[in-house]
Amino acid sequence: MASPPALTVVGTGIRCGTDLAANVRAAIVEADEVFLLSSDPVSDSVLRGVRPDARGLAELYAEDRPRRDTYAAMVECVLDGLRAGRRVCFAIPGHPGVFAQPTHEAIRRARAEGYSAVMLPALSAADHLYADLGVDPGEHGSISFDATDFLAQGRIADPTAALILWQIGAIGEMHKPRTVHRAGLSLLVEVLLEAYPAAHEVVVYEAAPFAFCEPVIMRMRLDALASADVPLLSTLYVPPAAAASPVPERLRRLGLISKPA
Amino acid sequence: MSEPKLGPYGRFLNDLLTDPALLRRFLKNMNAVMEEYHLSEAQRVALLSGDHALIEATFAAENPHSASSGFVRAPSPPPPGSGGSVDSSGFVRVSDLITAVDIVKGS
Numbered sequence: 001m002a003s004p005p006a007l008t009v010v011g012t013g014i015r016c017g018t019d020l021a022a023n024v025r026a027a028i029v030e031a032d033e034v035f036l037l038s039s040d041p042v043s044d045s046v047l048r049g050v051r052p053d054a055r056g057l058a059e060l061y062a063e064d065r066p067r068r069d070t071y072a073a074m075v076e077c078v079l080d081g082l083r084a085g086r087r088v089c090f091a092i093p094g095h096p097g098v099f100a101q102p103t104h105e106a107i108r109r110a111r112a113e114g115y116s117a118v119m120l121p122a123l124s125a126a127d128h129l130y131a132d133l134g135v136d137p138g139e140h141g142s143i144s145f146d147a148t149d150f151l152a153q154g155r156i157a158d159p160t161a162a163l164i165l166w167q168i169g170a171i172g173e174m175h176k177p178r179t180v181h182r183a184g185l186s187l188l189v190e191v192l193l194e195a196y197p198a199a200h201e202v203v204v205y206e207a208a209p210f211a212f213c214e215p216v217i218m219r220m221r222l223d224a225l226a227s228a229d230v231p232l233l234s235t236l237y238v239p240p241a242a243a244a245s246p247v248p249e250r251l252r253r254l255g256l257i258s259k260p261a
Numbered sequence: 262m263s264e265p266k267l268g269p270y271g272r273f274l275n276d277l278l279t280d281p282a283l284l285r286r287f288l289k290n291m292n293a294v295m296e297e298y299h300l301s302e303a304q305r306v307a308l309l310s311g312d313h314a315l316i317e318a319t320f321a322a323e324n325p326h327s328a329s330s331g332f333v334r335a336p337s338p339p340p341p342g343s344g345g346s347v348d349s350s351g352f353v354r355v356s357d358l359i360t361a362v363d364i365v366k367g368s
Contacts, residue, residue: 017278040317041327045271046278211284212277213311 005082007110008089009103011096011122016043018211019123024091025050027120031089033081035074039093040209047091054091071102078106082115095124099146099166125235126164128207132215133237135162140240147171147188147236157195160245163238168204169230180230188236189226196241198223203237204230268323270307273298274316 008027013019028034028051036054038044048054060073074090081088090096096103096119103119110117126144130137141161147168149155157163171184192202199221206216216231225236251257267275273295276283287294295305307319320327 018281018284041324042274042278042317042320045267045320045324045327046275049275049279209313210278210316212287212308213313213316 002085003087005085005115006087007078007082007106007115007117008087009096009107009117009119010089010091011094011120011124012043012047012091013123014094014125014128014207014209015123015211016040016209017046020047020050021120021122024120024122027089028054028091030087032086034089034091035078035081037074037092043093043209071105074102075106075109079109079113082110082113095122095127097121098124098126125166125207128215129164129205129235129237132207132217133203133205135237135239137162140244148173148184151184151187151191157192157238159195159241160243162240163236165236165238167233168236169232169234180232182226185230186226189222192222192238196222196238200241201239203239204228204234205237206231206234267327269298270300270304271320271324271327273300273304273308274320 008031010024010027012024013021028047031051034051034054035057036044036047036051037057038047044056044058055077057074057077060070060077062070078088078090090103090106092100092103094100107117107119129135141158142164143158143161144164144166145155147165148171150165151171165188168185168188169180171181171188173181173184201219202222202225204216204218204220204225208215216234218228218230220228222238248257276298277287278284283294291309292305295308300308304319304323307315310316
């Protein structure tokens with residue numbers, strides 16, 4: 001008996017080829033139909049080596065097409081495959097659940113229509129950042145925002161925890177980003193200077209897409225960031241600038257310190 | 262329909278990124294491994310540069326059929342006014358509004 005239609009959403013990782021987990025590869029190979037979104041032609045070529053008949057979703061992007069419409073079209077492609085009775089694999093770069101609206105939406109809609117749908121985790125840019133910068137998000141805590149979200153929503157930086165801001169080169173960019181948005185970067189620095197010293201060292205980071213390349217790691221003073229030549233889609237890592245202050249009452253209630261005499 | 266064949270540089274990248282033994286050999290002796298694939302000077306320079314964009318552009322130049330589709334490296338956001346939704350609490354969901362946030366690099 002044929003297997004029932006089902007959706008498997010997978011991520012192909014950041015580093016082309018070498019980040020592809022065995023279970024993700026198997027999902028791509030074993031599906032009846034694969035929808036593939038690639039970040040660049042090299043990755044696309046490598047993944048088509050795994051599944052030559054994969055259907056490319058990048059073709060749905062267009063200069064004058066609202067991103068939301070593109071995402072909706074991707075979801076419809078995936079759902080059409082399920083409705084036709086196929087086992088569908090939806091593969092995107094990085095982690096399939098991080099900064100990935102259409103994958104979550106495809107799973108939600110598939111389940112709402114009664115299909116089995118699962119997401120297989122994969123390596124994200126954050127995972128590469130922890131490894132390449134040698135930082136542990138559990139050591140001081142870590143807060144992460146898209147850089148535009150951080151500014152637009154008036155997020156509050158906590159200098160006792162690490163702060164990770166994504167896509168600092170495209171802050172406030174409402175059209176296809178081609179160059180770094182300098183005004184956005186300047187505003188970001190201005191806001192961060194309210195919480196961190198000007199001399200505080202920050203790190204501009206971009207993961208290496210190929211195993212034989214080095215990641216971009218640029219260390220600089222915070223007040224030098226606005227004029228720095230940062231990659232368009234780079235990430236900003238802001239290490240903690242101050243120690244956290246334990247709360248004695250909570251420590252007592254947790255049994256972590258004894259009651260005062 | 263079969264995929265058009267890749268040129269030497271494209272084949273080299275595909276092999277390099279899917280064959281751990283070749284990658285190890287390449288990292289030990291780059292010039293010797295590139296010699297085996299008969300890469301041009303420009304292709305060797307691209308590989309040795311470590312420049313992601315140059316590596317991809319060199320691939321696209323050799324294999325235009327593989328690079329003909331739109332890729333998502335540089336995300337295009339929705340036009341102003343089309344994005345952003347308000348949830349039941351009245352908050353604007355900036356993830357809907359910001360188009361630079363994409364499934365490319367954040368993920």
